[in-house]
């Protein structure tokens with residue numbers, strides 16, 4: 001069976017695609033450090049030559065910080081690819097155990113962004129969904145089996161290719177039952193249970209039993225015969241699962257556990273550890289996730305866990321200045337559409353970062369601040385005589401005043 005790289009970077013599956021990255025990456029080759037070349041035409045056979053460091057280098061272009069998460073993700077992806085390759089060559093590792101990944105960390109620090117950026121490099125079918133859209137019965141929300149069927153769609157109908165794909169499930173913390181997290185109650189538990197068999201080794205019918213049109217179509221094509229016969233079920237044994245969630249409030253659960261075990265051992269270091277939120281998250285144990293409201297069987301199937309750190313002012317400054325997916329490109333383009341050059345100065349970027357840090361919503365705070373700063377400028381400047389302006393700390397602190405000054409100067 002051949003797997004080509006044509007499935008990489010499915011924009012519709014991933015939400016907005018990272019700026020500057022081709023929508024369809026056919027094959028990837030690293031020639032210079034940090035530069036991924038996207039070469040056509042697609043190779044018909046499965047080829048994956050990237051090493052973990054290559055993937056991490058690609059992620060560095062878009063995601064600031066999160067070194068540990070980049071490392072873990074890069075290794076997990078490479079392991080998956082090597083496993084797929086060996087399986088396709090008939091040399092599958094006996095008793096191979098999947099290394100499903102869990103990413104956790106505060107809101108807006110790049111968990112989804114990491115996976116979205118990695119997806120650009122992925123040469124196997126890849127689907128992304130929010131755990132919140134599923135319900136236990138599939139009546140109100142979707143059915144978790146639909147995720148697997150989506151992989152087949154991404155694989156152009158080829159079940160064998162879909163069986164080696166990757167499923168990314170975001171917002172899994174919202175599946176927590178009402179434990180100490182105050183989560184979603186019984187329906188979340190039902191969705192977790194439904195996911196269990198998929199995460200290990202399950203068979204999903206290619207056509208949903210609820211899809212009458214699909215049932216009819218497959219019956220008709222079976223009657224007509226011809227073409228390559230496709231299996232009726234998709235086996236999930238080789239599908240890699242990556243999940244993520246903010247798990248807000250889990251820090252307190254970890255703190256309590258560390259404190260009580262420290263007290264029982266008279267360990268002073270334990271209480272010191274609890275002061276640092278980041279080291280708290282990195283020491284999250286299986287029992288903490290269970291207290292949070294995840295089922296033991298569910299968290300047990302996610303052996304690789306990594307915490308993303310919060311973003312401080314320096315990180316946010318770098319998100320604006322260095323990331324290829326920086327928000328500033330969006331603003332530059334928005335003004336350029338009206339023939340206005342908008343030039344971001346370092347002191348302006350730093351001020352934006354400082355203000356965003358006070359929002360405590362990670363890099364999302366940058367959008368909130370920029371929206372406030374640029375609202376009137378975006379409304380008034382198009383059509384005015386202003387043809388260029390600089391974003392300085394002065395403009396960020398007093399945009400209305402700066403706007404008046406720009407308009408007055410241009411009308412002279």
Ligand SMILES: Nc1ncnc2c1ncn2[C@@H]1O[C@H](COP(=O)(O)OP(=O)(O)OP(=O)(O)O)[C@@H](O)[C@H]1O
Nearest residue numbers: 062063064107108109110111112113246319323363
């Ligand atoms: N470390 C980062 N480097 C560069 N950009 C980032 C980073 N973190 C976040 N961003 C920007 O902020 C946006 C929101 O981040 P993202 O969706 O990854 O948050 P998240 O960690 O998944 O949060 P949540 O738990 O709320 O879903 C991204 O689209 C990206 O533009």
Ligand SMILES: [Mg+2]
Nearest residue numbers: 111112170171
């Ligand atoms: Mg997210």
